[in-house]
Amino acid sequence: MRRRPVAISGRADEAATFKKHRCRKKSQLGQFFTPATTAAFMASLFPPGKGHCRLLDAGAGIGSLSAAFLDRWRSGGLGFSRIELDAFELDRTLIPHLSRTLTKYGCDGDLVVNIREEDFIHAATDSLRGSLFSPVLESYTHAILNPPYKKTHNDSAHRLALRKAGIETANLYSAFVALSVALTAPRGQIVAIIPRSFCNGPYYRPFRRFVLERTAIRHIHLFESRNKAFKDDDVLQENLIVRLERNGIQGPVAVSISTDDTFADLTTHEHPFERILLPDDLERFIRIPTSPEEDAIERSPAIRHTLADLGIRVSTGPVVDFRVKAHLRKTPEPGTVPLLYPAHFVGRSTMWPIENLKKPNAIEHNGETERWLYPNGFYCVARRFSSKEEKRRIIASVVDPSAFGNVPALGFENHLNVFHEDKHGLPEALARGLAVFLNTTAVDEHFRRFNGHTQVNATDLRLMRYPSRAALTRLGRWAREQEHLTQTMIDAELATLIA
Structure with a gap:
């Protein structure tokens, strides 16, 4: 494991280098950076808290999500007296950008930032299994993440590590979410932007069961335009934002909708959980109604x-x-x-x-x-x-x-x-x-x-x-x-x- 102290990096050609790197790496790592407006909206979904916050940003990239969370905290919108942030980022060429993003929030005793330049999946699974060769990660009270979007091969090192930790899933994004859930303390809050594909189909059935058995779904946000959430990255799959509560008692679910990531036409409705997950559905499909009224079929x-x-x-x-x-x-x-x-x-x-x-x-x-x-x-x-x-x-x-x-x-x-x-x-x-x-x-x-x-x-x-x-x-x-x-x-x- 390598931890990096927060430091400022300032090369003259940094912007050009970063742009070239971004195009090359996003296909290799399945990495897409979160637009600032989306990051701010995700941070706004967390309920106010108090005391000590332990925040996880798994796959932190250049720090957009952590920054949005810290912006809301510094403006008085969250109420924590102290935040300890673990920002995991495997790609070492992004570390200077991540460091620069987080430096501006200062370290005055009420904020501790740990930039962890290591593989989140291996660090998390080793911690959950109690490996003698890896430090145990203390439970998090909050997690915010835009995980990488990439399939895992059945015999890959990631898949084997996940399987040993009791997690069976076919994609890095669902692996990151499952591990974040597993590392979160009871009543902890997880907000993630992920493809909607996990809601249906047999491939993600084990992942759906894992999440539904351990969390309550509190909020789901849909983008009506399929490709607007990451319009600069040519992401064509439909994405959603979800807030989960670890060990929460399931109740009604807030469903919000906007055309795109400006959130200019945001609407929100509350639905009984029975409309989200049909009681007799053995597949555990997650259904997301887009209107409070029942349709003709219902x-x-x-x-x-x-x-x-x-x-x-x-x-x-x-x-x-x-x-x-x-x-x-x-x-x-x-x-x-x-x-x-x-x-x-x-x-x-x-x-x-x-x-x-x-x-x-x-x-x-x-x-x-x-x-x-x-x-x-x-x-x-x-x-x-x-x-x-x-x-x-x-x-x-x-x-x-x-x-x-x-x-x-x-x-x-x-x-x-x-x-x-x-x-x-x-x-x-x-x-x-x-x-x-x-x-x-x-x-x-x-x-x-x-x-x-x-x-x-x-x-x-x-x-x-x-x-x-x-x-x-x-x-x-x-x-x-x-x-x-x-x-x-x-x-x-x-x-x-x-x-």
């Missing part, structure tokens, strides 16, 4: 059925094309069956085969591929990915077997979610009704409120609520009778169905 007593209630299953398309490359064919030929990609579905129509498609149109039907194929029939499919510019998140289509002729099976590529009955087709009216329901504005708005990412996972669709099987069948029969379907028509028909 309000309707007719939309309360799970897919299991309906006897329907949804799965990710099983054909991963690069793994079965030898069996793929550009055009249909004897011994092949259709291979369906999102591009094969346009509106209500199934278009197959498509000439000049960059993807293959067919896959061999043989003993090696049989397990990846479904019997020909009616299915409902939903695209797994949409771009952030698209108007809709959920885009559903009907697979009509008449589009393929007399083929025994179909291949569904991995970019599709497939609704089926035990890997067999659905009754036609049910498949059509399910597609119509998923394409309603009400469903899209509901999904957007609680899912910030552009990926629609099978798990997301499995956790949604649906009308009854009979209601979906009626909706499908109605849709089949219409010569043309518009958004206005399907929205109006859903309203009639669930009224």
Whole structure:
């Protein structure tokens, strides 16, 4: 471990050197610096305190977050009589900038600054495990962090160290947050800006459980514009700010929203925790409502059925094309069956085969591929990915077997979610009704409120609520009778169905 005293560094070419370093290092370390306005907002989320504050800034960078916290303290907004700051920063070329940032706050006995030039993950996990070769870190009362955004390999030194400390996670940002939680004293406060991706999906399930078992969520802030929180760094994932309280008793959660990091149009609403985490959700998905009012899906007593209630299953398309490359064919030929990609579905129509498609149109039907194929029939499919510019998140289509002729099976590529009955087709009216329901504005708005990412996972669709099987069948029969379907028509028909 190397500790650096706070000192001023003043090279003439410092700014130019720093800019070059920043571009090079952010990809290597997953590091993005916090804008001053965002740092100030994060510091404002801490409730006032008293006595001695032990502050952790894990991955301190140039000290923006620590500075924002100390600014609020020096202005009388926090009430502590003394602060001891541990600022961890592994990148030695940032240490002069970090030192310069923190020097201006002085060290008059009421502030102690420790700049720790060491790997936070190893220091924290060694401390938690009680390693004889590493000093124990005293518990922190407060933590503020913008952790690095980078995946960890399953056999990496970081992943192994985390696993030994009882933390299983796939990304540095979730590792930093989990360790900060573990190092924080009861009633301690943690404020972090992190990608929203941890709220959903199987990869972050262990991390969600770790956090939810040890903390209470007090505040969540969303940026409506996906890329405005770090607009100078080309960060395209959606970020949020969260305040957690160690060992807190969970109560209502404040959710605030602003368009960007100016916070000029900030709005805040309080929601019962049951809207954030559904009581029966075994996946522990964290849902973030963007309005205090319940939407049409939440309000309707007719939309309360799970897919299991309906006897329907949804799965990710099983054909991963690069793994079965030898069996793929550009055009249909004897011994092949259709291979369906999102591009094969346009509106209500199934278009197959498509000439000049960059993807293959067919896959061999043989003993090696049989397990990846479904019997020909009616299915409902939903695209797994949409771009952030698209108007809709959920885009559903009907697979009509008449589009393929007399083929025994179909291949569904991995970019599709497939609704089926035990890997067999659905009754036609049910498949059509399910597609119509998923394409309603009400469903899209509901999904957007609680899912910030552009990926629609099978798990997301499995956790949604649906009308009854009979209601979906009626909706499908109605849709089949219409010569043309518009958004206005399907929205109006859903309203009639669930009224």
